[in-house]
C-alpha cells in the first residue's frame with residue numbers, strides 16, 4: 001500500500017528581542033506608518049548572540065517542541081532536512097549541528113538552499129523519501145537569521161526581514177490524507193532580484209552584539225513584488241488543479257509571510273477570502289524559510305488545523321524559487 005507523509009508535530013522558536021517599527025525609525029529614514037501600510041509588519045524578532053540565539057539553537061528548540069508534540073524520540077528520526085540560507089557555519093550543515101544537539105544518531109541530515117521556499121523544498125524531499133520507502137520518520141525545519149546579512153543602512157530591506165525557526169515531524173502512514181501533493185518551481189533568470197553579496201557590515205548601536213558577516217542582502221523589492229504575486233498564484237492554482245480541488249475546498253492557506261499586500265493579491269487571484277488565510281507577519285516580519293512552519297505551528301496550536309481540513313502551503317523566494325503543497329490534516 002502506498003505510504004503517505006503525515007505531519008504529527010509542529011514547533012517554533014523565535015528570538016526574545018523584539019524590534020518594533022518605532023525602533024527602526026531610529027536606525028533608517030522610515031516611519032511606522034510607512035512600514036505598516038506597505039508591508040503589514042509591526043514588529044519582528046532579532047537574534048542576540050549573547051543569548052546564544054544561533055541558527056542551530058533556534059532550530060533545535062523548534063525541533064524539540066515538534067518532537068514533544070509528536071511523541072517521537074530523536075533516535076527514531078531517519079532523516080533531518082533543513083531549509084536555510086543563514087547557517088552558523090559555511091559548513092557543516094545546520095542539519096548536522098541539529099542532529100548532534102538532539103542526539104538523533106540514526107538520522108541522515110542535510111540542508112537545502114531555496115531562499116524563502118527552503119521549508120517547502122525540504123518538506124518535498126522528505127515526502128518523496130517517505131513515498132519511496134527510504135524514510136519512515138523525519139524532521140523538517142525552516143530556519144533563518146536574516147539579521148546576520150541585513151544591510152542596516154538599506155531601508156528597503158531592513159524593515160522587512162527577521163529571524164526565527166519552525167519545525168515539523170513527519171511520519172509515514174498508509175492511511176488517508178497527509179501530504180496530497182507537492183510542487184516545486186525555480187527560475188534562475190531572476191537570481192539577481194534577491195541575493196547576498198560582498199560588502200562591509202554595518203551594525204547600528206541599538207543592535208550591538210549582532211554577529212557580523214561580510215555579505216549583505218540585496219533586493220529589487222518592486223520587481224520581486226510583482227513576480228511573487230504571479231508565482232504564488234500560479235503554483236497555488238496548479239496544486240489545487242492537480243488534486244481536483246476548487247478554492248472552496250481549501251480550508252486554510254498558510255502562505256510565506258513576506259508582505260500582506262502580496263498575500264492579499266494572491267488570495268484574490270486564487271479566489272480564497274482572507275478569512276481562510278493565516279497571517280502572522282505583523283508579529284514576526286519575513287523570517288524567510290521559517291515563516292511557513294512558524295505559521296503552521298501557531299495555526300495548529302491555535303486550533304485552526306482540525307483533522308480532515310485541507311491546507312494549502314505556498315511560498316516564494318530567492319532563486320527565484322516557488323513551491324506549494326496541499327495536505328489533508330490528520331493530527
Ligand code: COA
Pocket residue numbers: 029030031034035038039116155156157159219221222223224225228258259286316317318
Ligand atoms: N520607509 C520609507 N520609505 C521607503 C522605505 C522605508 N522603509 N523603503 C522604501 N521607501 C521608499 C522608496 O525609496 C521609494 O521612494 P521614492 O518614490 O522617493 O523613490 C518609495 O518608498 C516607494 O518604494 P517602492 O519600492 O516602490 O515601494 P513598494 O510599494 O514597492 O514597497 C516593498 C516596497 C519592499 C515593501 C515591496 O516592494 C515589497 O514588499 N517587495 C517584495 C519584497 C519581498 O517580499 N521580498 C522577499 C521575497 S521572499
